[in-house]
Amino acid sequence: MTDTILETRKLRKEFNGFVAVSDVDLSVQRGTIHAVIGPNGAGKTTLFNLLTHFLKPTTGVTIFNGREITGLPPHRIADLGIVRSFQISSVFPHLTALENVRIAVQRRNGVGRNFWTSERWLTKFNSEACGYLADVGLEKFADTQAVELSYGRKRSLEIATTLALDPELMLLDEPTQGMGHEDVARITELIRKVSANRTILMVEHNLGVVANLSDTITVMQRGAILAEGDYDHVSRHPEVIEAYMGGGGHA
Amino acid sequence: MSVPVQARAGRFNAVHVLVFAGALIALGALPFAVYPVFLMKAMCFAIFACAFNLLLGFSGLLSFGHAAFFGSASYLSAYALSAWGLSAELSILFATVSSAALGAVFGAIAIRRQGIYFAMITLALSQMIYFAALQADFTGGEDGIQGVTRNPVFGLIDITDNLSSYYFVAVIFVFAMFAVYRVVHSPFGQVLRAIRESESRAKSLGYHTDQYKLVVFVISAALSGLAGGTKALVVQVASLTDVTWQMSGEVVLMTLLGGMGTVFGPAVGAVLIVTLQNFLNSFGSLVTILIGAIFVVCVMLFRRGILGELQARFGRK
Amino acid sequence: MPEPAILIDVNDLSAFYGESHVLHGVSLTIRAGEVVTLLGRNGAGKTTTLKSIMGIVRQRQGSIKINGLETVGLPSNRIARLGVAFCPEERGIFSSLSVEENLLLPPIIQPGGLGLDDLFTLFPNIRERLSTRQGTRLSGGEQQMLAIARVLRTGARILMLDEPTEGLAPVIVEQIGEAILALKARGFTIVLVEQNFHFASGLADRNYVMEDGVIVEMVAREEVREKAGLLQEYLGV
Amino acid sequence: MTTIFDMPIAILGLQILIGLQNGAFYALLSLGLAVIFGMMNVINFAHGAQYMLGAFLAYILLSWLGLGYWWALLLVPLLVGIFGLAVERLFLRHLYHLDHLYGLLLTFGLVLIVEGVMVDMFGASGLPYSKPDLLQGAERIPLSWVTGNERDIMMMPVYRLWVIAASIVVCLIVWFAIEKTRLGSYLRAATENPTLVRAFGINVPIMVMLTYGFGVALAGFAGVLAAGLQAVTPHMGSSLIIVVFAVVVIGGMGSIMGSILTGFVLGLIEAVVKIAYPEATNIVIFVIMICVLLVRPAGLFGREA
Amino acid sequence: EKLSDNAVRIGVMTDMAAVYADLSGQGSVVAAEMAIEDFGGTVLGAPIELVSADHQNKADIAAAKAREWIDTDGVDMLTDLVTSSVALAVQEVGKEKNRVIMVVGAATSRLTGENCTSTGFHWAYDTYALANGTGTAVVKNGGDSWFFLTADYAFGHSLESDVSKIVEKNGGTVVGAVRHPFPTTDFASFLLQAQASGAKIIGLANAGSDTINAIKQASEFGIVEGGQNLAGLLMFITDVHALGLDAAKGLFMTTGWYWDLNDDTRAWAARFEEKVGRKPTMVQVGVYSAVLSYLKAVEAAGTDEATAVSEALKSMEINDVFTTGGKVYANGRMAHDMYLVQVKKPEDSSGAWDYLDVVRTIPAAEAFQNPAETGCPITN
Numbered sequence A: 001m002t003d004t005i006l007e008t009r010k011l012r013k014e015f016n017g018f019v020a021v022s023d024v025d026l027s028v029q030r031g032t033i034h035a036v037i038g039p040n041g042a043g044k045t046t047l048f049n050l051l052t053h054f055l056k057p058t059t060g061v062t063i064f065n066g067r068e069i070t071g072l073p074p075h076r077i078a079d080l081g082i083v084r085s086f087q088i089s090s091v092f093p094h095l096t097a098l099e100n101v102r103i104a105v106q107r108r109n110g111v112g113r114n115f116w117t118s119e120r121w122l123t124k125f126n127s128e129a130c131g132y133l134a135d136v137g138l139e140k141f142a143d144t145q146a147v148e149l150s151y152g153r154k155r156s157l158e159i160a161t162t163l164a165l166d167p168e169l170m171l172l173d174e175p176t177q178g179m180g181h182e183d184v185a186r187i188t189e190l191i192r193k194v195s196a197n198r199t200i201l202m203v204e205h206n207l208g209v210v211a212n213l214s215d216t217i218t219v220m221q222r223g224a225i226l227a228e229g230d231y232d233h234v235s236r237h238p239e240v241i242e243a244y245m246g247g248g249g250h251a
Numbered sequence B: 001m002s003v004p005v006q007a008r009a010g011r012f013n014a015v016h017v018l019v020f021a022g023a024l025i026a027l028g029a030l031p032f033a034v035y036p037v038f039l040m041k042a043m044c045f046a047i048f049a050c051a052f053n054l055l056l057g058f059s060g061l062l063s064f065g066h067a068a069f070f071g072s073a074s075y076l077s078a079y080a081l082s083a084w085g086l087s088a089e090l091s092i093l094f095a096t097v098s099s100a101a102l103g104a105v106f107g108a109i110a111i112r113r114q115g116i117y118f119a120m121i122t123l124a125l126s127q128m129i130y131f132a133a134l135q136a137d138f139t140g141g142e143d144g145i146q147g148v149t150r151n152p153v154f155g156l157i158d159i160t161d162n163l164s165s166y167y168f169v170a171v172i173f174v175f176a177m178f179a180v181y182r183v184v185h186s187p188f189g190q191v192l193r194a195i196r197e198s199e200s201r202a203k204s205l206g207y208h209t210d211q212y213k214l215v216v217f218v219i220s221a222a223l224s225g226l227a228g229g230t231k232a233l234v235v236q237v238a239s240l241t242d243v244t245w246q247m248s249g250e251v252v253l254m255t256l257l258g259g260m261g262t263v264f265g266p267a268v269g270a271v272l273i274v275t276l277q278n279f280l281n282s283f284g285s286l287v288t289i290l291i292g293a294i295f296v297v298c299v300m301l302f303r304r305g306i307l308g309e310l311q312a313r314f315g316r317k
Numbered sequence C: 001m002p003e004p005a006i007l008i009d010v011n012d013l014s015a016f017y018g019e020s021h022v023l024h025g026v027s028l029t030i031r032a033g034e035v036v037t038l039l040g041r042n043g044a045g046k047t048t049t050l051k052s053i054m055g056i057v058r059q060r061q062g063s064i065k066i067n068g069l070e071t072v073g074l075p076s077n078r079i080a081r082l083g084v085a086f087c088p089e090e091r092g093i094f095s096s097l098s099v100e101e102n103l104l105l106p107p108i109i110q111p112g113g114l115g116l117d118d119l120f121t122l123f124p125n126i127r128e129r130l131s132t133r134q135g136t137r138l139s140g141g142e143q144q145m146l147a148i149a150r151v152l153r154t155g156a157r158i159l160m161l162d163e164p165t166e167g168l169a170p171v172i173v174e175q176i177g178e179a180i181l182a183l184k185a186r187g188f189t190i191v192l193v194e195q196n197f198h199f200a201s202g203l204a205d206r207n208y209v210m211e212d213g214v215i216v217e218m219v220a221r222e223e224v225r226e227k228a229g230l231l232q233e234y235l236g237v
Numbered sequence D: 001m002t003t004i005f006d007m008p009i010a011i012l013g014l015q016i017l018i019g020l021q022n023g024a025f026y027a028l029l030s031l032g033l034a035v036i037f038g039m040m041n042v043i044n045f046a047h048g049a050q051y052m053l054g055a056f057l058a059y060i061l062l063s064w065l066g067l068g069y070w071w072a073l074l075l076v077p078l079l080v081g082i083f084g085l086a087v088e089r090l091f092l093r094h095l096y097h098l099d100h101l102y103g104l105l106l107t108f109g110l111v112l113i114v115e116g117v118m119v120d121m122f123g124a125s126g127l128p129y130s131k132p133d134l135l136q137g138a139e140r141i142p143l144s145w146v147t148g149n150e151r152d153i154m155m156m157p158v159y160r161l162w163v164i165a166a167s168i169v170v171c172l173i174v175w176f177a178i179e180k181t182r183l184g185s186y187l188r189a190a191t192e193n194p195t196l197v198r199a200f201g202i203n204v205p206i207m208v209m210l211t212y213g214f215g216v217a218l219a220g221f222a223g224v225l226a227a228g229l230q231a232v233t234p235h236m237g238s239s240l241i242i243v244v245f246a247v248v249v250i251g252g253m254g255s256i257m258g259s260i261l262t263g264f265v266l267g268l269i270e271a272v273v274k275i276a277y278p279e280a281t282n283i284v285i286f287v288i289m290i291c292v293l294l295v296r297p298a299g300l301f302g303r304e305a
Numbered sequence E: 001e002k003l004s005d006n007a008v009r010i011g012v013m014t015d016m017a018a019v020y021a022d023l024s025g026q027g028s029v030v031a032a033e034m035a036i037e038d039f040g041g042t043v044l045g046a047p048i049e050l051v052s053a054d055h056q057n058k059a060d061i062a063a064a065k066a067r068e069w070i071d072t073d074g075v076d077m078l079t080d081l082v083t084s085s086v087a088l089a090v091q092e093v094g095k096e097k098n099r100v101i102m103v104v105g106a107a108t109s110r111l112t113g114e115n116c117t118s119t120g121f122h123w124a125y126d127t128y129a130l131a132n133g134t135g136t137a138v139v140k141n142g143g144d145s146w147f148f149l150t151a152d153y154a155f156g157h158s159l160e161s162d163v164s165k166i167v168e169k170n171g172g173t174v175v176g177a178v179r180h181p182f183p184t185t186d187f188a189s190f191l192l193q194a195q196a197s198g199a200k201i202i203g204l205a206n207a208g209s210d211t212i213n214a215i216k217q218a219s220e221f222g223i224v225e226g227g228q229n230l231a232g233l234l235m236f237i238t239d240v241h242a243l244g245l246d247a248a249k250g251l252f253m254t255t256g257w258y259w260d261l262n263d264d265t266r267a268w269a270a271r272f273e274e275k276v277g278r279k280p281t282m283v284q285v286g287v288y289s290a291v292l293s294y295l296k297a298v299e300a301a302g303t304d305e306a307t308a309v310s311e312a313l314k315s316m317e318i319n320d321v322f323t324t325g326g327k328v329y330a331n332g333r334m335a336h337d338m339y340l341v342q343v344k345k346p347e348d349s350s351g352a353w354d355y356l357d358v359v360r361t362i363p364a365a366e367a368f369q370n371p372a373e374t375g376c377p378i379t380n
Ligand SMILES: Nc1ncnc2c1ncn2[C@@H]1O[C@H](COP(=O)(O)OP(=O)(O)OP(=O)(O)O)[C@@H](O)[C@H]1O
Pocket: A015, A018, A019, A020, A038, A039, A040, A041, A042, A043, A044, A045, A046, A047, A087, C129, C132, C137, C138, C139, C140, C141, C142, C167
């Protein structure tokens, strides 16, 4: 069964006259892994920001599960089941890795606003949080403060945190950036694993990962969609090769 | 609260229990050693500073207008006590609730701004309160509300003598400290920490961060109001002093001096500053110099604040 | 042909972050005109090594000689004036500066750096976005380009690039590879930290492999093939 | 005489000029603060005290050493600046890596010390300082070109004209030095990430120290100007400092021109309020600040975070 | 037992470091010490002890400290109390705890009016006396139209309204007033409004640095040259000192005391100056007089119980360096002669502190309000 989980119509974003996303019609099928690739500055992250409502579109609408969600504030979007990771890693630096993940687990269980009970009550979420850490290979660092993690591990932590929300649609902005080869492999596997009953939309520059994972690929350039299709299709597209992949395109 | 009591109690170790019991006993015995009015005043400021620290220390919000809550509450409870003859606890409750309401208004305006802008908006709003206090009729202008009476608690228990009012204030104090502790060490407190660390990440995880900040702002304002309302009862005066920006500054200093990352540090800082002001009182301009010097030394050498420094030394989390 | 002079000579370097001891006796040498890479898993200590050479990590022991001068006691601004430039992995674009201000920020240390025109040919995005008021408004990849462009301008003869291709589109990665070779040809010395082994090994004269804060292997260009097994073990490639 | 709002136009015009002159003080002080606050992220609470110190030094130079106003104008900023350098070197330097609250606390402590010492040495009620002969008296400014009436003449005190002129010149010089040279971007960058800027080869500690000293010197300069207008008292700075902070915030932190323009404009607005509703003079700036920040979160000329 | 805990303790509570520190402050403490010394150091055979504190012009600090002194240190009398809010708060504590409060530094007439207490006294001056002294004299001198620069708080308002009444009673008119915020450093705008009003007299219903700055800046705009005159409604000799004679010359003001009145005052002032380094103000010498009178009253009453001492005070005649023939009214007001003074021209002054010429002595009965009209319920 494939139906459309997310759809945009004529989505557009201008920054002081500069068009970063230009009338994009994107449609993401439920249960697939959908990759967005494109040259730097093509508007991929901006598109993510529009989808999660971190930015307000200049014009255009977004439809999620058949429902228009255009005006909602970002936290409502997350409530609906759309969660993102950030391109430039964004963790809670002085919380331990475990606490980082637990914040998300807590959110999913809707116990954030509870200010009358002890936080010890939260320990019941620890084992679940540890599970997510183990998924990304950070179990050894559960009690390390996030600042002290190396760059690559921070990114793994961020993915674990995102996963912990168990989102219906997960947006990953360059999940493997800054990771070593083994980690890239592990994250690729992880993404495949977690994609089982959810939809994943991701931006990625690592073509190996893209080729390996994605069901559909949308190529953006200068804010607009240049090509769309599976990997074989887009990797042969001459304009894509010229604008994005270059000579060594096939990883 | 679904967690079994045993499971929680089990996490209290003997040291905690001892420290806690010791503190309670000390609190009960203290008025026999130290002048109770002074102690009550110190407790009021301690509540104020701890309430303030909910914002500064645990949510990363520097409010530079907290005197508005403290001061307006002190006026309102003074007025309720002397003009309406309301009982002590109701007057204080009235002041607390009003401060919470004021906090909701201030919070709604200020909360969307960050850092220094947040500080300046709160300052500006509190200057409005100052202006109102100076101009309004019921506040008595710069003469303040004088001769506030200590009405009986529940209309029954007489608290006109210092010792009985001390125990009344001590109960409020313990309640407020517990409230602060509870808020900080709660699931909500955990989210606040996360918001302070990275607001955008918290948002993307689905937290409505503005709402969280507003809630903590209101809690902090309410507790500041509790402190101010109680203070009017204690010193039996409500005056402009409590609504000036200098008072907002003083509470920042108390908090930093005591340790802003700690729950009870601000109380220690408050007590210390009140004590300094009290005992060095007759030295004139030398006091100013001395207090200034103490701040400089603290910032340079004990910057985690007194309690923060102690915790770091003795390795508690 | 005589060996080119040793430019950077690191001997038994230890580095610390507060209490934690991160580098445990790193030794490496870099000769004038070489491209040398530092490879290793996440957290191996590559960044820390660069930062120690640069003097950004101040808690360090051992010896770091740049052009024969001991620099362990020097502050980073003095080290930079010796002609060493550093491009950090987290990019370090300043949000309070416009793109142009970011680009022009590092002072020219010696003549011979790339001119603006060269930089714009290399990274056309930057020319286009020059007037953006906050550097951090750029896309991730554009920020990376800006961070690289910024140090290429300074004329420093030793470039230390920490994961410069991270987040860049394959075409740009290719171009950066070419640029590095061009710079090498102009006599620059380049130290490269990379996760992208294929990219790095294609450029490098020598590769150092790090693990847990020490150098565990040095692989010269000629040996890459024969030591493939070893690299597989250390890097998982 | 021509009148507007029941007020002779000559007097109205004068009110405006005086607003400008008060604005000149706001501009000068907020400029120094903006340099320190916007460029170094230090909340220099001692700015008012340093301004007061400037006024006192002018008094001391005159009464102890017989050095008059012009000497004071030259020497006082230097002396106050040196005081600033010492403060930076001894204290502030060790606080940059911390939350900027600590800078606030430290400078607050310094205020208490400096004010206490001054009260101890000179008393609290104030000292007289006389301006030089050259700047005594009032300038006749004809307004007949506006009103057509020969009798409309403003009598603007020369000293106040001088304050406006001196302040504009200094503000423009500073603006040029910071915005039109590389200095401003070095400073802003160093605030954000000093380690990296240092790794570019810039001696950040020295640069920051000089910047602080310079900002403080501006406060000292304003202090000398003020000594000619008002009683020199140990508390003259503390009532001003909060308003000046407000000016910097309205202008937008980090914007030099923003601080200057806002300073002058707010002086003018205040002048109007002083006529229309004088009781509100002390809060009008705060009302404006709230309005501005609600509409423009980073102030009028600030960069959005 | 006649004396509580066998000692008489006097507390001087004053502004030690802020704006009123010069006119009271440490000098008030020294004056109190001098009074104790002149009295002989003991009363009724018991020692006299002095404590002092800084109330920082904050009512809550003052009230709390007053309670502490009374409850734990056995202080019998408190004096000085410089600002109105402080004085009102402490007088309230004195009422509750039955202690003698002798306010010297504060100005508000409320202390012996609606807020009077049976053990509260007001010693040196009050807003009524100042308004009355300056207002009457100035109108009589031809200054019959007034414009006020009023500090926008209760003290300023009451000073303004007191003076207005007097001006109108004497046949003058009030043409306007501008309420300026407190504190204000630049008065130019307000002065111009005063100038535009055309009033002959600009009354300064403010205090301290506000008054100083207003006067200093008035000279810039040629206000005096333009035919208008300034009247400082609450000024101390320290204010004249801060202004310098150049700026202050010709100014009228009312004071309760001046050091250069007669040989006694000169001698006392010299003694004081030796210890403090400057001439005394009316507040400081007022503290001396209050303490001395209190001790005499304790001796006369034979106890330090407040009501008895108050009775004794009210039946005494006050004769000391501060005043001769002073009377204490039932409402606690000590009525004594006041002086209308004018600031000397620089060329007429022999140097520092030689600042004032006494123009007129205002007899006590005329200077202070008739207790029956004050609104104080205590009438005998
Ligand atoms: N807030 C902003 N203000 C101005 N310009 C912006 C802003 N955000 C993004 N841009 C510009 O919009 C364009 C698209 O940026 P975006 O971050 O979406 O690119 P991207 O496709 O994610 O690139 P990359 O692969 O490098 O991450 C870029 O040129 C960028 O400079």
